[in-house]
Amino acid sequence: MVLVGCHVSIAGSIDLAVGRALDAGCDTFQIFSRNPRGWRAKDLESGPADAFRAAVDASGLGPVIDHMPYLPNPASPDAEIYEKSVAALAGELRRCALLGIPYLVTHLGHHRGAGMETGQERVIAAVNRAFADAGESDVMLLLENTAGEKNSVGTTVADLRRIMDGIDAKERVGICFDTCHAFAAGYDLRTPEGVDAVFAELDDRIDLSRLRVVHLNDCKGDLGSGLDRHEHIGLGSIGEEGFRHILHHSAVRSLPLICETPVDERRGDAGNIAKVRELAGA
Template identity: 60%
Template sequence: MVKVGVHVSIASSLDFAVDRANDAGCDVFQMFSRNPRGWSYLPLSDEVVELYRQKIRTTGILPVDHMPYLPNLASPKVEVYEKSVATLTSELDRCGALGIPYLVTHLGHHLGDGMAGGRERVIRAIDSALAASNSGAMLLLENTAGEKNSVGSSFEHIQGILDGLSDTKRIGVCFDTCHAFAAGYELRTEAGIAETLGQFDEQIGLKNIRIIHLNDTKGDKGSGLDRHEHIGLGFIGEDGFRHILHNKVFSSLPLVCETPVDERRDDRGNIRAVRDLAG
């Protein structure tokens, strides 16, 4: 059986995220540890930390944290960059307090001043945050969809960042299927998946993938469009996901769906679709 889950809300209290994941039938879940749309946040109370950890122990569900929306580790704007590094550091600390093993981060946008400068800032930001935090959490670099000025849409971009880091023992990769497909990597056929994973292995190493963001896409291959769709209902399609879920690399890793909730399908429906396609 594949290990699959969804991104869940932390509304009312962080520990409620575990309840929501359990109610949805998750084996793994992702959340934001704080309001993802602002810079400020409340510190974790001892009571919330203990409740969260207790519910994780009771359910056995694997938790994953995701960086908020505002940080941009590649930003040339000094204020945004400094806030982004501080946020990354604090999120690593929060993962440590909550016992969350993985923190997923986007690599940001260089805003037009060039890939080399953006990549250098990402490297410096990650080195600074890891040095400032004693958290045991692993930071996972997420591939992006190839949108304008984005850092991390190609495996070469991610390799360049890994090569520049001072220490990679606390670094892994979160592989997003929607983003990879939108960036031009083929995932609809067995041959395409083998070619994509072969390129990844050559550039980065398959052993570095720790989490899969399993998302279909509203944009065609190479579109650069970061728009997620229900599993099997987008351009990757049911046959594509059947091939993905029968590939031993993908099927052996925790799968997190960041899919819509609408009149067509909810979180339970996407979890069920993944399990059905996995056979």
């Protein structure tokens, strides 16, 4: 058995996400705790937060994962964007604590031409400041690998390790591994050897105990294309055989797997969850 789910909407009220996750057949699920397309976030009131926690407890689903909104860029050289990004990260850590969510996933952003080393230093400083501003909690921040698009920070396992090394509260940081992003960045996940190699590198450079969540997405682009375009499980360039190898790897079997796949006439969330279970059992 695998622990699989998808990203679900919080429309109407954040506690309604739990019912949507159940309807999709989730074991675990991911949300945005707020509007992901704006800077402003309405304060989270105790009523909806308590209702969310109660609904999660009653459902038996978990762990729940929160994802940072789209606009923050902790690698940005722009002072205004950077300050807003640090504030957004600290705010989201506080929201997770209120909601009882153990994991917050963040993209690492783009250095906008300032250079990889400068971008990584900006991310390190942003995370250290956000932890200090948010205060102590059990929420773990998960750094997500990127697809290798232009100016992106955190594409390789070595990049992730360098950023983690600079963060003061190392016990509060882990990894979210995105299969689409890894494939687009040049990690070949289509063969047993390729899958073994990437998880061996993660273990060697970071330690697999730091890997806490997998974003399970197929890729519309070719290997090493740098194209961050998700596809239905098994219908993209990684393919069904690749996902069989991923899903049978010991590093993955016990982790929460989140599908961030399309919803269209070919397949919806429930269909991708079913496909994951089929490939994991085959």
